[in-house]
Amino acid sequence: MLNKRVDALSRALSVVKSGDTILVGGFGDIGVPLQLVHALAELDVRDLTLVSNNAGTGEIGLSRLFKNRQVSRVIASFPTQAGADHFKAAYERGEVQVELVPQGTLAERLRAGGSGVAAFFTPTAYGTELANGKEVRMIDGRGYVYERAIVGDVALVKARLADRYGNLRYRLASRNFNPLMAMAARHTIAEVTQIVDAGVIDPDDVHTPGVFVDQVVECGA
């Protein structure tokens, strides 16, 4: 019987290797798979490339990966939000390279990565320093910037409900980047509030189909 449920966070995370690109869902601290991220902070993996909108605040979430010096590269739109002290310290120590990406471009690069699309042209950032060094093209009289898809080794996402097939359902604005991250990685691990029997999530209500999800871990609210 197909069953993607895993009982231990550490077992789910055993796929992560040093040097991997890790996609982490969430916007600020909302919709971040905190238990998975905290368990990752306990593992001896480093030199990670982290793709996430933000870079953690205070002592929780992604902050722990910077505090532990596990991250060498960040792709984010707003890593410097108030409270991102561990990220800022790591950046000032020169440990972390940052690729700053406009939020919508980050989302679209992930959608492309999860959709088998290699690259696209977007009007966002045309004429700004974030387009420096990138190919630009005039299309119908307007300037566009060439952007490549992002594909991760492992995605860590947070959902409200899952079933044994890995079907996911998110809750309200905690959905944010999670469905995109789930589709854009070679291996996707979902931290969920509750695992329910197959069929409980109505087919019309599945946000991310289980074919995009490899493992689900029930962690409560």
Add this chain to the structure above:
Amino acid sequence: MSKGWSDADLAARVAETIPNGACVNLGIGLPTTIVRYVPAGREIIFHSENGIIGMGPDPVPGKEDPDVVNAGKKPVTLIAGAAIVHQADSFSLIRSGRLDYSVLGGLQVSEQGDLANWKVPGTKGVGGVGGAMDLVAGARNVFVMMRHTDKNGAPKLLKRCTFPLTGVACVTTVFTDYGVFDCQNGRFIVRELAPGISVEDVERATEASLDFGQARKVARS
């Protein structure tokens, strides 16, 4: 009476400009206060780029939902009839021309309609861009809401921006404590002066080319 508009006057003035049925995104800070000044009988759909279409007013204290926040990560509510989308669809709405108005803060605006609002040169750290570049590239109308001069009294309406750009030729109208300025054909057309503000006041505090042809010099109450 002090000269010019207060922040509250300014928010009310912007709100008055936005027509019934418009889809509107409000930037972090001063623009978010516009919600309070929507004229009675007017229905506006507020979009928040983290994935809310149909954002409502601030929650009653104690009734905050941790999964319902705005782009500034502050608790908000959903109107009856709201929709939740993931980040890629949220920015599809913006870039595809469905967002009627983006209202943002500004550091500098040039007479060509270039906007600088995400980074001050020389500040330490990598900075953060968030969704600003996507909003100005995509919204049908870009409203900038800001003080007419910086805290040292230096002009912010310039011939050319000296700070890093958020977007080129993207600004529709600038609302300042001094008045309303439409950005057209390489100059600012002065559409309205705030109470107590004279043509000379504006000329003294502005570096960019001005056109007073259509200014209503009658003070508004």
